[in-house]
Amino acid sequence: MLSRKAEYFRVSILKMISREILIEYIPSGDILKYSYKKSDEAVNGKIRSYINDKKYTEIIHPDSQEIFLKMLEDTCKKNIRVEFETLTNICGSSYRWYNITLQSKTNIWGKVKKVLGRALDIHKFITERDLAVERAATDMMTGIYNKVTLAEKIQERLKIDGGVTCAMLMIDLDDFKYINDHYGHAVGDEVIRNVASLLQRIFDADDLIGRFGGDEFVVFMQHVSTDTVQRKVEQFRRILANEQDDAFTLTCSIGVLIIDQAEISLDILFKKVDAAMYKIKHNGKNGYHVWQSDEYQ
DSSP, X not given: OOOHHHHHHHHXXXXXHOOSEEEEEETTTTEEEEEEEETTEEEEEEEESTTTTTGGGGTBXXXXXXXXXXXXXXXXXXXXXXXXXXXXXXXXXXXXXXXXXXXXXXXTTSOEEEEEEEEEEOHXXXXXXXXXXXXXXXXXXXXXXXXXXXXXXXXXXXHHHTTSOEEEEEEEETTHHXXXXXXXXHHHHHXXXXXXXXXXXXXXXXXXXXXXXXXXXXXXXXXXXXXXXXXXXXXXXXXXXXXXXXXXXXXXXXXXXXXXXXXXXXXXXXXXXXXXXXXXXXXXXXXXXXXXXXXXX
């Protein structure tokens, strides 16, 4: 067993060579001790009444407080080791992601005398991981959802709240191939980005917006009335017409589906709204058509 002097030396070395935050919690006194290296100095701190006075709320982000408190309480009850991630500002700066490991230390009778732990700064890793997930879920050109993610998000909404009135729009840009062929793909790409931006401006933050194909977009809404949907569609068409490039006129054909059947499948939704879109496509383009029950069964 290490002497007190050897243990002190070991901890001192750890403080100097590690960027981790070392943690020690004493349940009997409700005291949290911590230490970390800042610049070339070892910073030590002690917080009394850590749990009873909810001092942890001053350090742990509100979104992470529940899991932090549960893990700390669990390690105070029995000899276990836990590992989890939290948003923390223990170093007095902005909140950062930390991987926290806690290990109970018991006496010969099995009672937890203290909890030792470390908090490793993983903020860069978490933010890069989240960015990678976001990039995988979105269309690289426009920043809105790609086809796969959009379908997954709509499916989730239908499972959670499928009994409410929902609406889906299928928006197809008219004669987009002509724009690409005559003005170049750089101009075509800019058109796609502008349309995506316009959709984000008009539709609500809770609405799902995605790029469904090369020149097709889908919008999914819930808790909406027929009047609200048509007003949004008309607003989109009006602004699109007003914000035109002088070189060409951009129009679109929009299929509109409004339905409140909780049991409807995602595949049926897409087929019905697609049928509505092609209805206007085959009747002169540049407009919108609301799906009727006799068009697709």
